[in-house]
Amino acid sequence: MKLLRWTGVVLLLATGILDFYYGNSFAGFYENLWYVMGGIYIFAAIVIAANIEPHFSQLTVFAYTLFLWSVWATVALETGTGLDAVAYADKAIEAILAVNMVLLFRNSRAGLIV
Amino acid sequence: MTPSGFGKLSSAKLLTAAALIAVFSGAVVGLSVGYVVHYSAPVTRTFYLFDGTVPFNETMFYGHPHDTFVPDTITVNKGDHVLIHYVNIEDKGEAHTYTMDPPYTFDATIYGNATQQGIVSTVTTKDRIILAQGQNATITFTASWAGVFRYYCDFHQPTMTGYLVVIG
Numbered sequence: 200m201k202l203l204r205w206t207g208v209v210l211l212l213a214t215g216i217l218d219f220y221y222g223n224s225f226a227g228f229y230e231n232l233w234y235v236m237g238g239i240y241i242f243a244a245i246v247i248a249a250n251i252e253p254h255f256s257q258l259t260v261f262a263y264t265l266f267l268w269s270v271w272a273t274v275a276l277e278t279g280t281g282l283d284a285v286a287y288a289d290k291a292i293e294a295i296l297a298v299n300m301v302l303l304f305r306n307s308r309a310g311l312i313v
Numbered sequence: 314m315t316p317s318g319f320g321k322l323s324s325a326k327l328l329t330a331a332a333l334i335a336v337f338s339g340a341v342v343g344l345s346v347g348y349v350v351h352y353s354a355p356v357t358r359t360f361y362l363f364d365g366t367v368p369f370n371e372t373m374f375y376g377h378p379h380d381t382f383v384p385d386t387i388t389v390n391k392g393d394h395v396l397i398h399y400v401n402i403e404d405k406g407e408a409h410t411y412t413m414d415p416p417y418t419f420d421a422t423i424y425g426n427a428t429q430q431g432i433v434s435t436v437t438t439k440d441r442i443i444l445a446q447g448q449n450a451t452i453t454f455t456a457s458w459a460g461v462f463r464y465y466c467d468f469h470q471p472t473m474t475g476y477l478v479v480i481g
Contacts (some may be wrong), residue, residue, distance in 0.1 A: 258327060258328070258331050261328065261331055261332070261335075262331040262332070262334065262335040263335070264335075265331075265332055265335035265336050265339065266335040266336070266338060266339040266342075267339065268336075268339065269335065269336045269337075269338075269339025269340050269342075269343060270339045270340075270342050270343040270346070271343070272339075272340075272343065273339070273340050273342075273343025273344050273347060274343045274346050274347045276347075277343070277344065277347030277348070278347050278350070279354065280354075301328055304324060304327075304328065305324045305328075308324045309324070
């Protein structure tokens, strides 16, 4: 089950780095928000890696991922922004991350060693 | 010890509750952002830029040149692609530069005049080009930084100065 946790850490880091890249490379629409989102992902990666309050942190990361997905989808539908290859890649990783967090949360609550 | 609060709920219930709250609040935030922010998608904006003169005797005003840019202000939105057709329309053998303040650089193709036909040179990521009398250039760049930035002719300062206004 450790594999699930470290997969989550890698996915969180990947999303965080991708968000930083997006904020740095894409000019024109609130790029600073992408830095904030990336920073939170990297912080979350550290928390998950350290296994601090695992039930709470895993559930929070799961909710945060879905929250950002929902924000992105609605803003994209309304304004047509964020519809490019980097954003798609970012959201694809986030989708995998959400599934990963579900599995991790269920396993950790079931008492399996994570 | 019996679990309380958070611990009483099953994993499935907690995940479902978290998912519903996250998706709903995300949709509210997303719709609000989309409603409040009036976003205009980047477009290519084309301008024609010329050298001009103000009709005064250059020896009368502290030796300042009478050359200017026409237009002296170019306004775009951040993220726009800018295409400038710059023409040196001097009636005498006078050269002008197109120089931009950092951090801006541009790509340019310089075309010849009556005596030198065709493409004279092509430059990339430069901050300065020189146009001889009758030459013209196409200058392209992306307005990636918001603010007010000078474009000017090195040879005719301070009068031959324009401002790129990038609305962020």
